[in-house]
Amino acid sequence: MRLALGHIDEFDERVARFAQQLGLRSVQFHAPANLPGTDGYWTVDELVALRTQCDEYGLRVEGLENVPAHHWDSVVRGEPGRDEQLDNYCRTIRGMAEAGIFVLGHHFMATYVWRTELTAPGRGGALVTRFDLADAERGNALAAYKLVPPRPLAEPITAEQMWANYATFLEAVLPVAEQAGVRLVLHPDDPPVDVPLGGAARIFTSPAALARAAELAGDSPAWGLNLCLGTVSEMTGGQAAVEEVIDHFGPRIASVHFRDVRGTVPNFQEAFLGEGNFRPAAVLRRLADVGFDGFVIDDHVPVLDGDAGPWTGTDPDTYCSRGRAHAIGYLQGLFEALNLTDR
Numbered sequence: 524m525r526l527a528l529g530h531i532d533e534f535d536e537r538v539a540r541f542a543q544q545l546g547l548r549s550v551q552f553h554a555p556a557n558l559p560g561t562d563g564y565w566t567v568d569e570l571v572a573l574r575t576q577c578d579e580y581g582l583r584v585e586g587l588e589n590v591p592a593h594h595w596d597s598v599v600r601g602e603p604g605r606d607e608q609l610d611n612y613c614r615t616i617r618g619m620a621e622a623g624i625f626v627l628g629h630h631f632m633a634t635y636v637w638r639t640e641l642t643a644p645g646r647g648g649a650l651v652t653r654f655d656l657a658d659a660e661r662g663n664a665l666a667a668y669k670l671v672p673p674r675p676l677a678e679p680i681t682a683e684q685m686w687a688n689y690a691t692f693l694e695a696v697l698p699v700a701e702q703a704g705v706r707l708v709l710h711p712d713d714p715p716v717d718v719p720l721g722g723a724a725r726i727f728t729s730p731a732a733l734a735r736a737a738e739l740a741g742d743s744p745a746w747g748l749n750l751c752l753g754t755v756s757e758m759t760g761g762q763a764a765v766e767e768v769i770d771h772f773g774p775r776i777a778s779v780h781f782r783d784v785r786g787t788v789p790n791f792q793e794a795f796l797g798e799g800n801f802r803p804a805a806v807l808r809r810l811a812d813v814g815f816d817g818f819v820i821d822d823h824v825p826v827l828d829g830d831a832g833p834w835t836g837t838d839p840d841t842y843c844s845r846g847r848a849h850a851i852g853y854l855q856g857l858f859e860a861l862n863l864t865d866r
């Protein structure tokens with residue numbers, strides 16, 4: 524396994540130098556501004572340009588996560604316009620292969636990630652996000668974030684519909700991904716609550732539900748799990764849920780979001796690595812033991828005094844924060860201590 528600078532919203536020289544100074548050799552992007560995708564898909568030209576820019580700094584592109592909401596919101600919701608968006612998603616997959624980028628992450632939340640507070644006090648007064656189901660009716664504190672679909676839902680969406688929508692998605696895109704050699708990796712629902720948020724049911728809310736997603740994908744080598752440790756440890760059971768997922772999926776885990784959380788649903792808050800629901804060293808050891816050979820990234824990070832803004836800020840100055848440097852350094856120490864290959 525290896526460590527990459529991840530969740531990059533906008534790549535430029537500041538981010539490249541941040542990666543280099545932290546001693547990292549690869550990067551992962553989160554629907555980056557560098558890929559405008561104005562026609563509803565990412566073009567080969569913009570994908571190649573991003574990859575070339577990274578090459579120039581000696582940084583390998585591990586993968587991309589999440590297309591912009593308007594590329595596929597009707598696919599997730601099962602609304603008219605879905606077929607055209609599925610065609611466009613397939614164009615993105617083929618374009619990625621042409622550009623030499625082979626991992627594409629997706630979530631399947633019709634109303635995206637949900638929080639009830641973005642600046643809750645964490646350790647020493649650092650700012651962290653928080654979720655409390657009791658406050659969820661007040662709305663999503665993340666509503667302004669770039670991946671929250673701006674269009675309201677046409678009507679409420681049930682869990683059955685969400686499962687059917689996911690099956691339709693896989694049926695359309697998996698054969699194309701197989702042919703292109705691109706791996707599509709699923710992020711669990713955050714927060715993993717079994718009640719609708721903003722009118723849409725959530726389905727990937729437990730280890731069993733993730734196992735069911737894998738069954739839908741059959742034995743396709745083009746499907747994998749993005750093990751978000753924050754999200755899975757938010758599930759009932761906390762560390763036990765994490766262990767169950769690692770043991771069940773093994774090498775079918777394609778990538779890991781390494782972030783920590785205190786508390787499980789219905790209420791939790793994000794935390795520094797090592798002060799939350801699971802033991803980071805034990806989790807890395809277990810991943811190595813089951814044969815995980817993908818990449819590990821930082822994800823959301825607490826905001827320390829002097830950081831430019833909350834992690835929801837997408838500009839490079841906000842991104843290159845003390846919080847992120849701490850998370851990466853913490854993981855590098857663990858990789859070294861556990862003698863994990865970082866190639």
Ligand SMILES: O=C(O)[C@@H](O)[C@@H](O)[C@H](O)[C@H](O)CO
Binds near residue numbers: 629630713822823
């Ligand atoms: O758990 C989470 O909320 C994160 O990992 C997300 O920021 C994630 O990167 C995606 O946007 C959901 O795919």
